[in-house]
Amino acid sequence: MTHLLEVQDLVTKFYTEDGIVHAVNGISYTLDEGESLGIVGESGSGKSVGVLSVMGLIPSPPGKIESGKALLNGRDLLHLSKGELQNVRGKEIAMIFQDPMTSLNPVLTIGKQLTEAVKLHLGMDSEAANKRAAEMMHLVGLPNAADRLNDYPHQFSGGQRQRIMIAMGLSCNPSVLIADEPTTALDVTIQAQIVELIKQLQEKLGMALIWITHDLALVAGMVDKVAVMYGGYIVEFAPVEDLYKQPNHPYTLGLLHAMPKIDAKEQTRLASIEGMPPDLRLELLQCPFAPRCPYAIDKCWQENPSLIATGPNRYSACWRWEDIKEEKTFGGA
Amino acid sequence: MNNQEALIEVKNLKKHFPIMRGVFRKQVGAVKAVDGVSFKIYKGETLGMVGESGCGKSTTGRSILQLLKPTEGTVRFKDMDLTSLSAAELRKARRHMQMIFQDPYASLNPRMTVGSIVSEPLEIHNIGKGAERKERVKDLLKIVGLNPYFVNRYPHEFSGGQRQRIGVARSLATNPDFIVADEPISALDVSIQAQVVNLMDDLKSELGLTYLFIAHDLSMVRYISDRVAVMYLGKIVELSDKDELYDHPLHPYTQALLSAIPLPDPEREATRQRIVLEGDVPSPSDPPSGCHFHTRCSYTTDICKEADPEFRDLGTTATPHWVACHHAEKFS
Numbered sequence: 001m002t003h004l005l006e007v008q009d010l011v012t013k014f015y016t017e018d019g020i021v022h023a024v025n026g027i028s029y030t031l032d033e034g035e036s037l038g039i040v041g042e043s044g045s046g047k048s049v050g051v052l053s054v055m056g057l058i059p060s061p062p063g064k065i066e067s068g069k070a071l072l073n074g075r076d077l078l079h080l081s082k083g084e085l086q087n088v089r090g091k092e093i094a095m096i097f098q099d100p101m102t103s104l105n106p107v108l109t110i111g112k113q114l115t116e117a118v119k120l121h122l123g124m125d126s127e128a129a130n131k132r133a134a135e136m137m138h139l140v141g142l143p144n145a146a147d148r149l150n151d152y153p154h155q156f157s158g159g160q161r162q163r164i165m166i167a168m169g170l171s172c173n174p175s176v177l178i179a180d181e182p183t184t185a186l187d188v189t190i191q192a193q194i195v196e197l198i199k200q201l202q203e204k205l206g207m208a209l210i211w212i213t214h215d216l217a218l219v220a221g222m223v224d225k226v227a228v229m230y231g232g233y234i235v236e237f238a239p240v241e242d243l244y245k246q247p248n249h250p251y252t253l254g255l256l257h258a259m260p261k262i263d264a265k266e267q268t269r270l271a272s273i274e275g276m277p278p279d280l281r282l283e284l285l286q287c288p289f290a291p292r293c294p295y296a297i298d299k300c301w302q303e304n305p306s307l308i309a310t311g312p313n314r315y316s317a318c319w320r321w322e323d324i325k326e327e328k329t330f331g332g333a
Numbered sequence: 334m335n336n337q338e339a340l341i342e343v344k345n346l347k348k349h350f351p352i353m354r355g356v357f358r359k360q361v362g363a364v365k366a367v368d369g370v371s372f373k374i375y376k377g378e379t380l381g382m383v384g385e386s387g388c389g390k391s392t393t394g395r396s397i398l399q400l401l402k403p404t405e406g407t408v409r410f411k412d413m414d415l416t417s418l419s420a421a422e423l424r425k426a427r428r429h430m431q432m433i434f435q436d437p438y439a440s441l442n443p444r445m446t447v448g449s450i451v452s453e454p455l456e457i458h459n460i461g462k463g464a465e466r467k468e469r470v471k472d473l474l475k476i477v478g479l480n481p482y483f484v485n486r487y488p489h490e491f492s493g494g495q496r497q498r499i500g501v502a503r504s505l506a507t508n509p510d511f512i513v514a515d516e517p518i519s520a521l522d523v524s525i526q527a528q529v530v531n532l533m534d535d536l537k538s539e540l541g542l543t544y545l546f547i548a549h550d551l552s553m554v555r556y557i558s559d560r561v562a563v564m565y566l567g568k569i570v571e572l573s574d575k576d577e578l579y580d581h582p583l584h585p586y587t588q589a590l591l592s593a594i595p596l597p598d599p600e601r602e603a604t605r606q607r608i609v610l611e612g613d614v615p616s617p618s619d620p621p622s623g624c625h626f627h628t629r630c631s632y633t634t635d636i637c638k639e640a641d642p643e644f645r646d647l648g649t650t651a652t653p654h655w656v657a658c659h660h661a662e663k664f665s
Binding site for chain 1: 593613
């Protein structure tokens with residue numbers, strides 16, 4: 001069976017003055033039509049670099065995609081020419097970025113930025129493009145859209161700018177939308193608006209979605225499956241319900257117990273994952289999480305586990321996943 | 334909570350920032366960052382303060398410590414009125430109240446060693462001497478879980494979580510009674526946040542500290558606080574015991590805020606009814622008339638547009654529940 005998007009064994013490194021940064025160390029995942037995938041990880045886990053590599057947006061040098069494939073409808077995006085890639089980006093696969101304050105061009109009107117993609121990819125003339133832009137603005141819930149096409153980004157609030165970014169991303173009806181922490185810069189109530197909007201649009205337009213975030217709670221209500229990343233590896237991959245009910249990797253377990261439960265009467269002490277994320281300049285032979293893991297055994301220090309199937313559609317990169325599965329707390333805390 | 338001793342008593346605190354225009358820098362308006370808040374912080378408690386960006390929660394914290402001179406109102410700390418102290422008196426009083434800042438990357442001087450950062454408050458307040466001071470610095474580093482041998486290192490050699498620990502050590506140097514923590518964990522990763530929060534919690538019971546914990550993460554605020562105040566556009570809209578506030582929110586804004594928090598539980602997320610607020614927070618330089626929240630509230634009636642709702646207690650004697658809404662009874 002062919003998937004809409006299939007990433008295989010992607011490796012991305014950065015050759016910096018301080019040494020080689022092993023940002024992404026062989027990640028694989030698939031995405032089917034209309035499906036949604038959450039990629040969760042902390043800063044430096046490689047979650048953004050992973051998708052930027054797929055989009056061909058890694059600055060090179062210093063970045064380099066060492067190996068791997070990213071098949072979109074069977075076509076490998078990693079080996080397309082610049083021109084070919086331009087035709088795919090924005091049309092078949094689109095991306096929304098984290099910071100709506102900096103990802104819009106401040107000296108161009110919203111209308112100009114919104115019509116650029118449809119003129120280029122769909123060959124629309126100005127009139128049709130403007131109509132389409134107004135339609136998109138309406139779709140993302142911006143009032144009196146047609147009148148505001150000549151406004152500049154600074155005339156919109158943060159939440160509105162993120163809506164404009166979404167409108168831009170969706171204007172060519174992409175089959176895959178990648179959202180890289182689209183709500184991190186926004187307040188909770190505005191975040192809720194944007195999450196609702198993207199959920200509705202996904203249902204309406206039937207596109208596939210990759211949602212990248214550091215917030216495990218945020219994706220719980222909106223994706224079908226989740227990949228948890230740590231130190232450039234996917235350490236756990238599971239359908240969303242299973243992941244939260246019974247994590248099979250100690251890092252996921254730790255993260256879930258490090259978050260306070262907002263509705264819990266009796267607050268138990270937060271589990272704290274001691275230590276800090278690995279230095280990506282070192283090539284690791286051991287499990288990247290071993291130095292912080294209360295469950296680590298000798299084997300974890302000798303050999304880095306690859307993803308092991310631990311159930312239907314779920315994988316964990318842990319030698320002790322069978323024990324972790326039974327754990328009710330993190331490290332007995 | 335009522336019979337306890339209030340360490341801090343804030344009355345009708347206002348902080349307006351003037352907007353100047355033109356060649357003569359004439360004042361044409363004011364950003365009403367904090368527009369009349371009153372509350373008490375009891376000895377030994379943690380008061381959580383939540384709200385969205387621009388609601389005035391940080392300005393409130395800074396105005397309490399007189400880092401910003403309040404436009405109006407009084408702040409009573411123990412038996413002093415901080416707003417009427419002279420500069421010299423204020424400097425003396427400052428050793429009893431300290432602050433932990435949000436960004437551990439910006440709040441530590443990159444050219445100072447950890448030792449000099451942590452001992453600076455001791456120098457300013459003339460506490461201890463030479464060897465004694467060095468001992469104290471090492472003790473402080475130990476208390477916050479850092480290796481005392483790190484004294485000669487520079488901030489860039491530490492990770493975000495460790496830097497925040499240095500910030501905590503600095504705030505503890507003068508043995509303060511009261512600490513304002515202004516979003517101390519917002520810049521940290523989830524796995525590191527728990528480390529810092531646990532540390533702050535331990536220090537509170539060990540050293541008998543009182544905190545004003547400012548944050549926008551509502552679940553973390555519930556975890557660490559005893560009571561919680563919710564701010565919106567320069568005003569406190571609700572204030573109560575944390576369980577009371579989270580389980581029975583009386584203000585429509587608090588209700589919306591609580592329902593906007595994502596839960597790490599797919600099953601409950603699927604069935605949850607979410608109140609999604611329309612629009613954005615209005616500008617604090619031109620707040621709406623009457624109740625500031627009326628432009629986004631689904632219960633708005635005529636009175637909300639005309640009259641500023643009174644901040645009143647609808648709770649019991651055991652658990653007071655203060656709320657500023659004309660229709661609060663409807664929700665209780």
